[in-house]
Amino acid sequence: MPELPEVEIVRLFLTPSLKNKTIVDLKILTQKSFSGQTKKLIGQKITRLSRHGKQLSIHLSNHHILLVHLKMTGQLIYQDRHQKTILGHATPTLNQKTLPNRSTRLVFTFSDGSNLFFNDQRKFGWVRLLTISQVKQFQSTLGPDLLSPQFTPTYFYRQLQLSSRPVKSLLHDQSRFAGIGNIYANDALFLAKIHPLTPANQISLYKSRLLHLHLLDIINQSIQVGGSTARDNQYPRPATAGVHPDGTPGDNQYNFRVYQRAGDPCLLCSTPITRLKISGRSTFFCPHCQKPLK
DNA sequence: TGCCCCCTGCAG
DNA sequence: CTGCAGGGGGCA
Numbered sequence: 001m002p003e004l005p006e007v008e009i010v011r012l013f014l015t016p017s018l019k020n021k022t023i024v025d026l027k028i029l030t031q032k033s034f035s036g037q038t039k040k041l042i043g044q045k046i047t048r049l050s051r052h053g054k055q056l057s058i059h060l061s062n063h064h065i066l067l068v069h070l071k072m073t074g075q076l077i078y079q080d081r082h083q084k085t086i087l088g089h090a091t092p093t094l095n096q097k098t099l100p101n102r103s104t105r106l107v108f109t110f111s112d113g114s115n116l117f118f119n120d121q122r123k124f125g126w127v128r129l130l131t132i133s134q135v136k137q138f139q140s141t142l143g144p145d146l147l148s149p150q151f152t153p154t155y156f157y158r159q160l161q162l163s164s165r166p167v168k169s170l171l172h173d174q175s176r177f178a179g180i181g182n183i184y185a186n187d188a189l190f191l192a193k194i195h196p197l198t199p200a201n202q203i204s205l206y207k208s209r210l211l212h213l214h215l216l217d218i219i220n221q222s223i224q225v226g227g228s229t230a231r232d233n234q235y236p237r238p239a240t241a242g243v244h245p246d247g248t249p250g251d252n253q254y255n256f257r258v259y260q261r262a263g264d265p266c267l268l269c270s271t272p273i274t275r276l277k278i279s280g281r282s283t284f285f286c287p288h289c290q291k292p293l294k
Numbered sequence: 295t296g297c298c299c300c301c302t303g304c305a306g
Numbered sequence: 307c308t309g310c311a312g313g314g315g316g317c318a
Contacts, residue, residue, distance in 0.1 A: 003312050032300095054313075071313050073302080103302090122301045124313065165295075174314080181312050230312065259312095279296065282310080 002070050004146055004179030005222035007056055009250060010076055011049045017078045018046045018058065018116065025109040033105035033120060036129025040064055052145050053178025057135065065135045067128045073103075074118065074125030081113030146179040146219055157208040160200040167203060167211075168196035169279040180215065183228055186259045186284045188215045195292040196276075196283045202293055218255075226250035258284040 002010070022045045028034050044060040051057065056076075058066035068076065079099060099117050100107055106118035106127055118127055130138065143159075144150035159176045160167065170176065171185040180188075189196050191214040194207055203211070222228060229249035257267055262275035266286035274287050 006312070069313080071300095072311065120301095121303075122311090124300065169295090172313090183312055228312070280298090281313095 002074075002227070003054060003181035003184055004051075005184075005219050005252065006227040006250070007051055007054050007070065007179075008147075008223050009227040010070075011051050011056055014076060014078060014116075015049050017080075017114070018049065021046050021114070022111040023060075023108055024111050025107075027107040027109075028105075029100065029107070030105040030120075030123060032123060033118060033125065034127050034129075038129075041066075041129055052139055053142055053174055054181070055139065055142075055178075063132050065130055065132060067130055067135055067138065068118075069125055070120070071122070071124035071126075073121040075103075075120065077117045077119060079115050079117070141175055142178040143174065143176040144178065146177055146215065151177060151216075153209050153212045156212045157205055160203050160208050162201070164199040164201050166197045166278055167194060167200045168283055170200045171215075172279070172281070179219070182281050183256065183259045184215065184218055184222070187218055187257045190258045190285060190290060191218065193289050195290045196278055196285050198293055221255070222250070222252040225252050225255070228252035228256075258286060260284065 022043065023041050024043070026034075026038050026041055028038075040062065041060070041064075044062050044064070047059045047061055049056065049058055054069065056068040056070075058068065060066065068074070070076075077099065099115070099119075101119070103119040103121045104117050105120050105123070105125075108116040108118075110116070118125075144155065156177070160170065163170055168185055168189060171180045171188070172182070186196070188211055192207060192211040194203065194211060226248070227250035229251075230253070258273050261273045262284055263272050265271070266273060266289060269286065269288050271286055271288040273284050276283050
């Protein structure tokens with residue numbers, strides 16, 4: 001599900017609840033969702049949460065890390081000891097729902113009786129207990145996080161210069177820049193007025209800077225409004241992913257410029273938004289505003 | 295560098 | 307029923 005802004009929202013929401021909590025139990029309801037030795041988890045205290053791209057690190061006092069990838073439908077939901085789930089205004093029916101439910105894969109219990117649920121309808125996501133060096137090795141294949149100082153306009157342009165692949169598929173490449181997914185790739189290309197099939201190395205320095213600017217802009221803007229909540233997560237359908245740990249949906253979906261708007265009028269020129277597949281993923285763009293290079 | 299695949303569930 | 311969904315690993 002989540003791209004960088006959604007994972008960042010999870011980190012921001014969970015940090016106050018999880019910090020200094022001591023893990024006393026882990027129940028594994030779906031084996032493939034977890035790897036690592038459970039006994040290295042018990043009795044450990046959570047020190048902090050960090051994020052690289054779409055991966056969330058829950059740091060433990062024994063210098064191990066719970067590395068979390070939510071993939072398409074993963075969710076982390078925190079409940080206090082009274083099992084009171086603090087759910088958002090837009091999802092009133094969820095107040096009646098009890099956890100664990102059919103999508104619950106893991107349940108972490110803390111010494112104060114509170115719980116952290118890892119829900120994941122499609123089972124693509126995972127939680128892995130790793131040492132710090134294992135995490136470093138694992139993340140060595142990731143490019144710089146979009147919100148890190150290393151993600152400079154110069155670095156971005158240099159990466160684009162290195163490939164003749166369609167710029168859209170390059171944006172998805174986590175080994176170059178970590179955090180961009182389908183929503184933000186589509187919308188940033190629209191804002192920069194770049195056709196998604198444009199060979200990356202044919203993009204001018206000017207356009208590259210514009211794209212870099214819009215990427216950072218829409219990501220920061222999305223974080224400001226609580227990230228995107230997918231259509232299939234909105235009330236009254238059951239929540240899966242893209243919902244905050246307290247159940248509140250984000251609001252960025254109301255800002256989608258082209259993503260999931262096939263056939264709808266372009267916000268700038270009213271031309272119907274076109275949809276096509278690029279490396280297996282739905283791609284949305286305005287054929288008038290985003291002309292291919294000649 | 296594209297494809298198929300991992301899964302579940304919903305819309306058409 | 308088919309196609310589609312915020313991801314990405316493995317494989318020619």
